[in-house]
Amino acid sequence: MNQEYSGSGDPARSLELLWRRRPKPTRGPKPALTVDQIVTAALRVADTDGLAAMSMRRVADDLGVGAMTLYRYFPGKGELLDVMLDTVYGELPRRDVPGEWRAKLDEVARENRELYLRHPWMLQVAISRPPLGPNVMAKYEWELGAVEGIGLSDVEMDATVALVNGYVHGAVRTAVEAHKVILRSGMTDKEWWLAHVPHLDQISDLAKFPLAARVGTAVGSEFDAPYDVDHAFEYGLGRLLDGVSALVVNRSAPEG
Amino acid sequence: MNQEYSGSGDPARSLELLWRRRPKPTRGPKPALTVDQIVTAALRVADTDGLAAMSMRRVADDLGVGAMTLYRYFPGKGELLDVMLDTVYGELPRRDVPGEWRAKLDEVARENRELYLRHPWMLQVAISRPPLGPNVMAKYEWELGAVEGIGLSDVEMDATVALVNGYVHGAVRTAVEAHKVILRSGMTDKEWWLAHVPHLDQISDLAKFPLAARVGTAVGSEFDAPYDVDHAFEYGLGRLLDGVSALVVNRSAPEG
DNA sequence: GTCAACTGCGTACACTGTACGAAGTATAGC
DNA sequence: GCTATACTTCGTACAGTGTACGCAGTTGAC
Numbered sequence: 249m250n251q252e253y254s255g256s257g258d259p260a261r262s263l264e265l266l267w268r269r270r271p272k273p274t275r276g277p278k279p280a281l282t283v284d285q286i287v288t289a290a291l292r293v294a295d296t297d298g299l300a301a302m303s304m305r306r307v308a309d310d311l312g313v314g315a316m317t318l319y320r321y322f323p324g325k326g327e328l329l330d331v332m333l334d335t336v337y338g339e340l341p342r343r344d345v346p347g348e349w350r351a352k353l354d355e356v357a358r359e360n361r362e363l364y365l366r367h368p369w370m371l372q373v374a375i376s377r378p379p380l381g382p383n384v385m386a387k388y389e390w391e392l393g394a395v396e397g398i399g400l401s402d403v404e405m406d407a408t409v410a411l412v413n414g415y416v417h418g419a420v421r422t423a424v425e426a427h428k429v430i431l432r433s434g435m436t437d438k439e440w441w442l443a444h445v446p447h448l449d450q451i452s453d454l455a456k457f458p459l460a461a462r463v464g465t466a467v468g469s470e471f472d473a474p475y476d477v478d479h480a481f482e483y484g485l486g487r488l489l490d491g492v493s494a495l496v497v498n499r500s501a502p503e504g
Numbered sequence: 505m506n507q508e509y510s511g512s513g514d515p516a517r518s519l520e521l522l523w524r525r526r527p528k529p530t531r532g533p534k535p536a537l538t539v540d541q542i543v544t545a546a547l548r549v550a551d552t553d554g555l556a557a558m559s560m561r562r563v564a565d566d567l568g569v570g571a572m573t574l575y576r577y578f579p580g581k582g583e584l585l586d587v588m589l590d591t592v593y594g595e596l597p598r599r600d601v602p603g604e605w606r607a608k609l610d611e612v613a614r615e616n617r618e619l620y621l622r623h624p625w626m627l628q629v630a631i632s633r634p635p636l637g638p639n640v641m642a643k644y645e646w647e648l649g650a651v652e653g654i655g656l657s658d659v660e661m662d663a664t665v666a667l668v669n670g671y672v673h674g675a676v677r678t679a680v681e682a683h684k685v686i687l688r689s690g691m692t693d694k695e696w697w698l699a700h701v702p703h704l705d706q707i708s709d710l711a712k713f714p715l716a717a718r719v720g721t722a723v724g725s726e727f728d729a730p731y732d733v734d735h736a737f738e739y740g741l742g743r744l745l746d747g748v749s750a751l752v753v754n755r756s757a758p759e760g
Numbered sequence: 761g762t763c764a765a766c767t768g769c770g771t772a773c774a775c776t777g778t779a780c781g782a783a784g785t786a787t788a789g790c
Numbered sequence: 791g792c793t794a795t796a797c798t799t800c801g802t803a804c805a806g807t808g809t810a811c812g813c814a815g816t817t818g819a820c
Contacts, residue, residue: 256689259700267707276766277816303807314769325808374677376685377693380700385713392715402722404739411740414678418670429632433512437633444515444636451523457641459648466658483660484667487747494746532797533785559776570800572778581777
């Protein structure tokens with residue numbers, strides 16, 4: 249499976265694609281496709297068969313054109329990924345939760361989680377710099393709104409949003425990988441652990457790792473139900489927001 | 505660039521490789537290589553030229569053998585990656601910091617960070633299930649030791665360690681990607697932002713995203729020095745440990 | 761009518777992991 | 791010492807990948 253890279257070519261060309269501001273050509277044959285058609289087809293492939301299946305040839309095949317045709321619309325695969333990302337970010341409801349910052353940040357985390365679960369291929373795209381399309385901009389604006397006016401500096405606001413997003417990314421990726429490996433191997437975590445323990449114990453006395461043996465067994469026994477994946481997510485998010493809370497409280501009472 | 509997958513084949517064979525417990529063959533020609541030699545060569549390639557360059561052919565070339573020779577020692581690339589991972593985990597100093605759990609968890613985070621920075625290719629390996637080699641076991645044992653005896657359940661201990669490790673993984677990956685993209689594009693974040701803003705403002709009124717424009721500019725202006733990357737790491741880690749602290753304090757005084 | 765701009769796309773290149781099978785070598789058992 | 795067998799190295803082949811290049815056909819501007 250591939251970890252793809254979002255594009256970092258000519259800014260003007262990228263923004264043109266993201267905002268669909270490409271000037272229509274006057275001469276020459278009418279283009280047979282549109283950017284939207286290609287993005288839709290690519291998203292269909294990625295959603296159903298995963299990012300690894302989303303090759304230029306496969307997307308072109310699904311559209312009934314030759315592979316090289318796509319390069320008339322996108323400079324390369326990276327730019328196509330950029331537009332795919334911006335497009336799915338448009339699915340975020342971006343609800344404005346009433347109340348204090350914590351409820352808002354919580355909503356940010358949950359909506360992002362839902363989005364990742366709906367489009368797991370997103371987790372495999374390394375975004376070095378965000379594609380500045382309409383939906384990415386709106387997402388960032390909405391996320392910053394959750395922590396605006398609570399006493400954080402601009403840089404701290406960005407760091408906080410990035411912290412939450414980073415957490416959600418990592419947590420969902422772990423959960424999705426865990427699920428995929430169960431499908432691939434046909435073994436649950438418990439079965440996997442139980443298949444290894446006898447060999448491991450024979451090769452090297454497990455008593456040398458008492459905590460690992462105890463906790464590993466406890467985790468293996470309890471983490472078979474999907475409930476526990478949700479539970480792990482809630483646990484981490486709770487800790488994270490508690491941590492942000494400690495900072496915010498500090499800022500509200502700067503005498504500390 | 506590839507995101508590689510660690511192997512999930514036959515447990516007995518994998519453990520044999522990780523612990524170097526392969527029974528020596530009696531008949532036939534003497535093997536020209538050892539597992540350690542191959543792992544060392546593979547690590548050299550990955551460390552210097554990145555994970556994408558670490559192909560079976562390249563490693564074999566560096567060893568002066570044919571590509572298929574490696575398959576006499578490893579079932580596949582995934583298993584080679586497993587042994588590489590376990591090997592580099594052996595570089596962790598695993599210092600026992602005196603004092604309370606927070607200092608110990610802090611040390612866990614910092615040592616893991618150092619390791620990722622020394623072997624950035626680790627960030628691209630999707631570990632669905634950890635390779636249960638000697639160093640991975642020792643690492644897990646050491647990490648659990650940081651949160652043992654402070655009132656958490658076994659599952660909570662595992663979740664806490666996973667939370668810290670997940671944070672470090674995400675934070676370092678972001679920092680490393682940011683650094684790589686600067687080298688690739690020849691632009692700092694600030695330059696990149698300043699190259700996009702004019703086009704962006706022309707395409708769509710930036711005033712529609714007031715927070716994003718304000719914070720984006722602030723972040724772009726301030727985050728050019730390496731100091732700030734460290735600062736972001738410290739900020740996130742501080743928040744995280746604060747959050748864990750809130751839970752631990754709660755457990756110490758169960759009347760809450 | 762001509763030309764330039766534009767379209768789709770076939771072919772080619774340098775890669776990847778690894779299945780298969782051929783050819784050579786060292787040893788266990790006699 | 792001979793042979794069968796287990797074991798080695800490794801060349802070739804296959805089905806993929808992104809995309810550079812260039813050709814052929816189509817359209818609107820002049």
